[in-house]
Structure formats: C-alpha cells, structure tokens
Amino acid sequence: MKKNRCAQTFDSKIMFLKSKNIPERRKVRNQKMNKKAKLSMGKIVERFSYGCGDFGCNIIYTAMSAFLVFYYTDYAGVNALAVGTIMMVSRIFDGISDIIMGVVVDRTKSRFGKARSWILRMCIPFAISGVLLFSVPTSWTSTPKLVYVFITYNLVSTIIYTAINVPYSALNALMTQDPYERSVLSIFRNLLATAGTLLINTFTLRLVEYFGNNASAWTKTFCVFGVIAIIAFLFTFFGTKERVGAAESAVDEVPFKEGVKALFKNKYWMMMTGMLALFFLMYSVNGGSTVYYAKDILGDKNLVGTINGIFNIVQICGMFLIAMLVKRFGKRNVFAIGLVFDIIGMLVLNFSGGSLAIIIVSSVIRGIGNACGGATMWAMVSDTIDYGEWKTGYRTEGLVNSACSFGYKIGNGVGSALLGLILEVGGYAGEKAVQSASALFSIEICFVWIPIVVYILGLIIMKFYHLDREFDGIIADLKKRAEK
Numbered sequence: 001m002k003k004n005r006c007a008q009t010f011d012s013k014i015m016f017l018k019s020k021n022i023p024e025r026r027k028v029r030n031q032k033m034n035k036k037a038k039l040s041m042g043k044i045v046e047r048f049s050y051g052c053g054d055f056g057c058n059i060i061y062t063a064m065s066a067f068l069v070f071y072y073t074d075y076a077g078v079n080a081l082a083v084g085t086i087m088m089v090s091r092i093f094d095g096i097s098d099i100i101m102g103v104v105v106d107r108t109k110s111r112f113g114k115a116r117s118w119i120l121r122m123c124i125p126f127a128i129s130g131v132l133l134f135s136v137p138t139s140w141t142s143t144p145k146l147v148y149v150f151i152t153y154n155l156v157s158t159i160i161y162t163a164i165n166v167p168y169s170a171l172n173a174l175m176t177q178d179p180y181e182r183s184v185l186s187i188f189r190n191l192l193a194t195a196g197t198l199l200i201n202t203f204t205l206r207l208v209e210y211f212g213n214n215a216s217a218w219t220k221t222f223c224v225f226g227v228i229a230i231i232a233f234l235f236t237f238f239g240t241k242e243r244v245g246a247a248e249s250a251v252d253e254v255p256f257k258e259g260v261k262a263l264f265k266n267k268y269w270m271m272m273t274g275m276l277a278l279f280f281l282m283y284s285v286n287g288g289s290t291v292y293y294a295k296d297i298l299g300d301k302n303l304v305g306t307i308n309g310i311f312n313i314v315q316i317c318g319m320f321l322i323a324m325l326v327k328r329f330g331k332r333n334v335f336a337i338g339l340v341f342d343i344i345g346m347l348v349l350n351f352s353g354g355s356l357a358i359i360i361v362s363s364v365i366r367g368i369g370n371a372c373g374g375a376t377m378w379a380m381v382s383d384t385i386d387y388g389e390w391k392t393g394y395r396t397e398g399l400v401n402s403a404c405s406f407g408y409k410i411g412n413g414v415g416s417a418l419l420g421l422i423l424e425v426g427g428y429a430g431e432k433a434v435q436s437a438s439a440l441f442s443i444e445i446c447f448v449w450i451p452i453v454v455y456i457l458g459l460i461i462m463k464f465y466h467l468d469r470e471f472d473g474i475i476a477d478l479k480k481r482a483e484k
Helices: 006-020 023-036 045-067 068-074 080-107 114-134 142-175 178-212 215-239 258-265 267-297 304-328 331-350 356-392 395-426 435-461 467-483
Strands: none
Touching: 045 068, 045 114, 045 142, 045 178, 045 215, 045 267, 068 080, 068 215, 068 395, 080 356, 080 395, 114 178, 114 215, 142 178, 142 215, 142 304, 142 395, 178 215, 178 304, 178 356, 267 304, 267 395, 267 435, 304 331, 304 356, 331 356, 331 435, 331 467, 356 467, 395 435
C-alpha cells in the first residue's frame, strides 16, 4: 500500500535523524519513552509501595544515626572515640561501594528488572545485618569488641545497605520517564522515609525498656524492626513495576574521565554537593547526640520521642504545602527560609529549660524548617544536571547522583567521628549517672551549636546560588539546541 505524504515526510525525517548523531535523535526517543513509560494516575498503591522502600531503608539509617553511638557507649561498653574513627574510615569505603553498586545495577539483567531483583535479594540480609549491628558481645574485651564493631558496621553500611539502597534510588527512573510522575513518587518516598524515621525515634527506646533495658534488649528490638523492614521491601518489590527497558533508556555514553571533568565545571553541583556533605555531617552529629541531650541535659531520655516525634509529624504535614511555596518563591528561597526556621527552632530548644511546652514549640519550628529543606534539596540537585548539560554539553544523571552520594556519606562519616571525638574530649562517661560540666557542654555543642553553624554556612552558600532565576533561560536554550 502506498504511504501518504505525511507518513513519507515523517519516515524521511526519521531516516535523516538516524544518519546523523545530533540531539534530535534523543528528543524523538524521549517523546516515545514518555508515552510508553508513564504511570497510570490511579496507581496510588504503586506510589505507596515505592515509598515503602525508603521506609525500610530508614529503619536502619535512622537507627545508625540516632542510637548506634549511644548503644555502643552506654550498653556495649565501647569507647566513643574509637567508634567514631571506625565510622569515619568506613564511610570512605561506603562512598566507593556506591559507585561500584551503580555499575552492578546498570549491568543487571533479570526477569524482575535491574533494581527490583536486588530489593528482593537483599531484604532479608538487610534485616539480619541490622540485628547483628546491635548485638555486640558485652562479655568480650575492648579489642575484640572493636573488631566486631568494624566488621558489622561495614557489613551493614558498606555492603548490604548500599546493595539495597542504590537499586532503590534507581527504581524511580526505571518506573517512569514522566517528570510529573517522578515528582509524585519522590513525594511518597519522602513521606514514607519520614514515617520510618518517626517509627524508630518513637519506639526504639520504649521497646528496649520493654525487653529489659539491657544490651540484649537492643538485639530483640531490632529483630522486631527487621521483620517490619522485610515487609516494607516486599511491598516495594511486589507493588512496583519497571517500565523503562534498557533499549529505551539508553543515552549517549559519556566517558568517565570527561564526566568527572564536567562535574567540576558545574559550580551549582559543587555548591549542592558541599551543602549535602555539611548537612549529613550535621545530621550525624545532631541525630547521634539527641538521646544524650534528652537524657543528660533535659533530664529524661524518653523526651527523644517527643522531640523527634513532633518534629517528624510536622515535617510530614509540611511537605504537602511546600509545592505551593516553591511555585511562588522558588526552591532556593524556600530552602533558605527553612534554614532560618531551623536556627530559630534550635535556639528555642536550647533555652527551653526543660519545659515540655517550649520543647514542643521548638520541634514544630524545626519540623517546618526541615520540611522546606527536605522537599527542595534533592530537586535542586536535579536542577544542576540541566545546568551541567547546558554548560558542558554532557548530561550525567548517574554520575551527578553517585558523586553527591559519595559526598554526603563522607560528611556522615566525618560527623560520626566528630561526635565521638567531642564526647571523648568533653569527658563523657556512659557509666556515670551524672556527667561533668564539660561533658554536658560537649553534648550541647553536638546537638545545638554545630547544626546552627551548618545552617549559617548553608545560608552563605545560598547567597551565591542563582540557578532558580537562570533555569528557565537554560531550559529554553537547551530546547533550541535540540531543534537545530
């Protein structure tokens, strides 16, 4: 049958594009991908299932940030400085393993897809490793304990957490190519991640007390949490689907060396990577010192649940409103507003004098601030990808995110070491019922003043971040390039 003129014209254009290695090939391919890889708007269950993955991940991540150093010092009898050093060194291995796992995921071929297969394989080892992390043999002497801590910490952080978290992070792009659906999936991810944090912060110490408030009670507690994590990951595995196949998602390859060079020509990527490193350093120091602050300064370790619980609930509620603020003020300004709220909230808490009402007020203020930051930070990282393409001609989504991940894990490791160092210098002793004045001041530095310094540095960095107002012009220019 003879083709009509429109069909002939279209076929001619496609043949021309195939014969030339120009940006329009990518444009045509992306249009086809967006049509084929779009999630159904009614799939609330799938979005929820996707979010369950970060709920499961946060069970271990939050526990490591908020309670692990406390467990080591006060229940397992391990030196805080030694623990901090192990954590810092291990984070270097952890950052490297992220990049390796990214390559492994890209090369994975299974009937379940690239990412989902790893979620299924690693969910049970993930739960078991979490139990081992909180099972230090208390009868051992100091050196064997430190060896056990080093092995189990790296088993969890460097190997198993990476082997499940990196595939999970890649799952968003494999489920859909539609920008709106990716945004919705990210909202569900943030909401469920915060819910996981809320679960750990609220129930960890209560379960420890229920099981006997001793070292073995922590093991039993994380047996419970491990089962919950497995269920959450199974929701993600069975409830999601990878729609973007290898042939459809292929893009022009960028040599690794050229990609790295392009990163360091991207000023906004460097700002956001520095910001992430600082923030995760702060999260590690602040989160790890929360229980010390509640127990030794406020006088009740169970206030951890109040401080973090209200903080997380407000953060969850605030995320539903952030989209409107971003639309009106821009991501950079909303992020900066959040930093101001964080500073105010910290100061209110520090001068609360242990008053429950003021503690609640401070948690509300900090929750609003963290909602602003949590909902905009990763979106700002994504914007740097487009800037990098405009600046250098290379689009490197994977490398950008892997390098950011390496940066914030280094920050997290340095933060863990810094927490142990400051507590050691301050003379903190887990076996003492009453801590010295210098030990209390060291806790205050970790919980209050280091976060405030980081928030101020964040405001300074945002002073030089102008991508929001440049972004529309950059996108327009990229579209013009694609049309040439």
